[in-house]
Amino acid sequence: MKDIVEYVVNQQMASALLSKDKIHIYIRAVLKPEDITSDFFKKGTMKKHVPVIRAITNNSPIMERHLIGALEGLCLNMDNTKAFAVLIKQLYEQDALEEDTILEWAAEGRSEYTLETVDEESRAALRAEAEPIVAWLQEEDDDDSDGQ
Secondary structure (H helix, E strand, O other), X not given: OHHHHHHHHHHHHXXXXXXXXXXXXXXXXXXXXXXXXXXXXXXXXXXXXXXXXXXXXXXOHHHHHHHHHHHHHHHHHOOXXXXXXXXXXXXXXXXXXXXXXXXXXXXXOOOXXXXXXXXXXXXXXXXXXXXXXXXXXXXXXXXXXXXX
């Protein structure tokens, strides 16, 4: 894993890209549209990528927002908005995305984290697919608030 993270960082730096571009480089390199099938989800393939994703995002809400942006672009590129919600949920369950980051994304429209290729209509379609997860997280958040 350390070698992969080092390689991604070196590619980002050698290309004079911004720090945020590391997560886009990694997502585009390992998550090919043709690979994201129902088997991808059934076999839990995302789990093998989580350690590298965590190392790249480093628990930074900003980097996690860029991760969501990369996933938006990936899912729209493969014309599969349903995959977006599953990816978000899996990354949340594997502690690669924080609840607050997902809820912040859900509350906003287009933002600085949204890729230029993702128009508002497409982003709204992704948001609609993610609605059950967002509602569940909001419910969890409300339950936590009530219990305190």
